[in-house]
Amino acid sequence: MEVIPVxxxxxxxxxxxxxxxxxxxxxxxFLSMPSAARTLAGQTNLAELCQLQAFVERWGAVPVELLRDQVPALVPTGGTGVGPQGPGCLIGPPAYHKSPPLSVLTSMFxxxxxxxxxxxxxxxxxxxxNVEDRLGRIRFLLFYLVCGYAAAYGFALTSPGATEPLIGASGAIAGVLGAYIVIYPKARVWGLIPILFFIPLRVPAWLMLGMWFILQAFYATGYGTAGAGSVAYAAHVIGFVLGALLGLTARRRRPHPRTF
Known part of the structure; x- marks a missing residue:
């Protein structure tokens, strides 16, 4: 169960x-990704799934590639074929140059x-x-990217043999949540809290985001959810902790007065 802010x-x-x-x-x-517009209705076919797999493999951040700074000899090509086990996606030598460090940036989108x-x-x-408001636009953008990179490389260190691509902004956004909880711990947040059912409540940020962090840390252990293997919860934890540490420096800084 997840807390849902409103x-x-x-x-x-x-x-x-x-x-x-x-x-x-x-x-x-997302809208430019293969078959993205059709995934909501679940109408993707094998050809589209193979194209999506190849797209994600190219632009996603693969932990084993990040640590070795090299791309495997065989990758999904986006094509389909029929093998001993029936129809499937083809693999072959990569027809592109991929920079593993740069793939962290692309994977965040x-x-x-x-x-x-x-x-x-x-x-x-x-x-x-609010975090952007406190940090300023340029600092916030750098902060966001640093948290995303730290989350991806941190996850790679915890799972050095992982070959599934990491995709999503979760690591960077976890950093934003970490900064928010230390800068605005008493800010009130309306959200749906999983207490038997999802109940709408207004609670302090430290409670809502603290609950979120505890759930991520629990899931990162591999317990509590059957889908833990498909979500990089450890990346969320790493991003959150780094964001909180960086947020402490912003908390000590007095915000500039508002100008009109």
Missing amino acids: HDVNPLRRTPWVTYALIAANVVV LHSSWAHLLGNMLFLAIFGN
């Missing part, structure tokens, strides 16, 4: 253009489904604007 009661001093731009970029990239995308963007929209 709205925070935390006024802004300036328009969070970077947060808006990140959300827009994530949506645009890829998502596996509408639910994955919308869930991440909900958290970014609610909590990113």
Whole structure:
């Protein structure tokens, strides 16, 4: 069960253009992915799934590639074929040059489904604007990227043999949540809290985000969810901790007065 934020009661001093731009970029990239527009209705066929697999393999961050700084000799090509076990996706030598460090950046804008995308963007929209407001636009963008890189490489170190591509903005957004909880711990957040049922409550940020972090840490152990293997919960934990540490420096800094 996950906590679902709906709205925070935390006024802004300036328009969070970077947060808006990140959300827009994530949506645009998702819509450009193979079969993205059809995944909501579950109408993808084998050819589209193979194209999507090849796309994610090329632009996603693969832990084993990050640690070895090299791409495997055989990768999904995006084509289909028939083998001993029936129809499937073809593999072959990569027809492109891939930079593993750069793949971390591109992976932050890829998502596996509408639910994955919308869930991440909900958290970014609610909590990113205030963190951007405190850090400033350029610092916030750098902060976001640093947390995303730390989460990806940190996960690779915890799972050095993993060959499944990492995709999604979750690691970077976890950093945003970590910064928010230390900068605005008493800010009130409306959310749906899983207590028997999802109950709408207004709670302090430290409680909601603290519950979120505890769940991620619990899931990272491999317990508590049957889908733990498909989600990089350890990346969420690493991003959150780094974001909280970096957020402490912003908390000590007095915000600039609002200008009109």
